[in-house]
Amino acid sequence: MVKDEYTLVLVKPDGVKTRHIGEIITRIERKGYKIEALKMIQPTEELLRQHYADKVDKPFFPELLEYMTEGPIVGIVVSGTNVIKAIHNMAGATNPVEAEWGTIRGDYGREWPDGNLRNIVHTSDEPSSATKEIKIWFPEFEFTQG
Template sequence: MQKTLVIFKPDCMAQRHVGDVLSRFEHAGFSVIGCKMIRLTSALLRDHYAHVADKPFYPEIENFMSSRPVIVAALAGEGIVQKVRDLLGPTDSRKAAKGTIRGDFGTDMMVNVVHASDSEENGKTEIARFFKADEIFAE
């Protein structure tokens, strides 16, 4: 059973789409194995976005992602990493088809509803970044 991390981004929270998005994940057969609301700190964001933290656009990402509390969730399911990414659509919401989460609710490259792990390895790393071991539950 694969695991992945999703972050319901500030735009998802502000527009009250969490229930709709989570419902799509559940209807796809995925299980929620961890879930909590947090405020992302600068240190946590720098760690999470280390691959772009030195880029000129990074401060905009940090400002956006820390603008309000978010919900982080660990999900489990067969082939979940790719299936979640397929449900989301492309990172740039302007290129996402209607019927995908980003196509239905997103705005652009950053204001795109949900972050999702891009590989099984990153899913494990990201879940460990946001959850203690006793905050993850098996079915």
């Protein structure tokens, strides 16, 4: 029997600014997944360094940090069977120009003249990263076996 799992969705500053929070939540709920936790967060450099620990030494990290601190984000913990893969697929390709229509990034993302990659959402890509990321953004969240 496959058990439910948890994943993290972050509606990034561009997704909040362009008012796509409700549409993203609606897509998640229409697929039958459960919203376990939801909050608006002003990301700090400390939280972003934890979240993007594997990218801190990359040359693009300062731009990523600038982008992710442009405004608030909305953090969402979602649960369901195979939810990590499903939500990751629902988000679409990282680059919005390459994302398929019908995905969140394909429908709402785009390139901007400043060169920063603004792609609306972050989604966890595997169980270990989902657990780690949920603990960063939702330290108060209690995982239950379901």
